[in-house]
Amino acid sequence: MKSSNQVEFAAGLFLILGLAALLFLALQATDTEGFQRQDTYRVEAMFTNIGGLKPRATVSMAGVKVGTVDSIHLDPATLEARVVMKIYEQFDDLPDDSSAAILTSGILGDQYVGLEPGGSPDPLTDGDRILITNSAVVLEQLIGRYLFNTDGEE
């Protein structure tokens, strides 16, 4: 029979080990955006078709992640998709005439918003709208168009 002190020490050690495993997994193995309260500002863009874009998708410029998609709604007036993006505060000098396109990483990869820089000297600020947008390429529509065209030629 172990003494009470040793038992309590082992139990305490077990708690520490378990919590350390929890922290390790939470920090090392997950998308830690739940922790980081990185300062962001919001920018929105209207797309005629967003394809399979989902909230939390990446927003990138020149391949570098500059933010995430916050929310996606259907605008009741224009019946277009309103995509609200959170851009990290450190990228506060993106030109305000930048354009946004919905792209796919690889053939079967996730869809993300790619920003293409413009030439304006004024930066994008909180609440701005990106005017030039390029909708997602929907594979089924492309195939449909291709089939339709070949049918017409024959």
Add this chain to the structure above:
Amino acid sequence: MIEALHPNRIGSAVRSLGRAVLFLLVALKRMRCSVFHVGETMRQVYYIGVRSLVIIMTAGFFVGLVLTLQTYDTLNRFGAGDSVSIVLSLALFKELGPVLTAILFAGRAGTSVAAEIGLMKATEQLDALDLMAIDPMERIVQPRLLAGLIAVPLLTMIFNAMALLGGVVYAVLLMGVDSNVFWGNMQNAVGLWDDFGSGVVKAAVFGLVASWMAVFYGWTCKPTGEGVALATTQTVIATAISVLLLDFVLSALML
């Protein structure tokens, strides 16, 4: 089969479920916090948590190893061997970690708790406590319930960490997947609250269920050698079935 569906059998099954729920409610109602209870709970955490570490860590390591081995070879046929960490981490955090830990815990610790309480009952120790005006519900049952609730989530985390270690050993060390790609893919795919958090919630629920089943079957067993043996068996069966069933329910709820 026909005998199992007999109204009396169904009635008694429903009745024992009701007894188990009432038992838990009584145990929770009489719950009191005091320094003594903290100490006793910690002692139980030692007996059921620390003593289960070896089997949990060994099982976790080999589950991770074999899961990675099987999925890596299949994924590699499609040139997607690098995504093995996504399959591994999602399967572990959401399902395998909590479920396997709870079932192993029932086999390692639940049985000993059931047998201990059953033996206390058989040797009339519970009655003796009652005579001394010590509520056995509070003195015996409550620390074990709480200890399960504390120990199983922690054991699950250790199980997951060991399984990831097994995955790293196979994928990174043996198969040469780049270590940054391995962790990076995982970090991109696993959401902190959606995926990881749901596993922690599941582990806590399963911990309560596993220790609940153990104390319930120990508490209600026939005070004979045969009764204690039956109680330990029933603990494992009831825990395994309710954990698997609850796993489905919780997954559906948290989807």
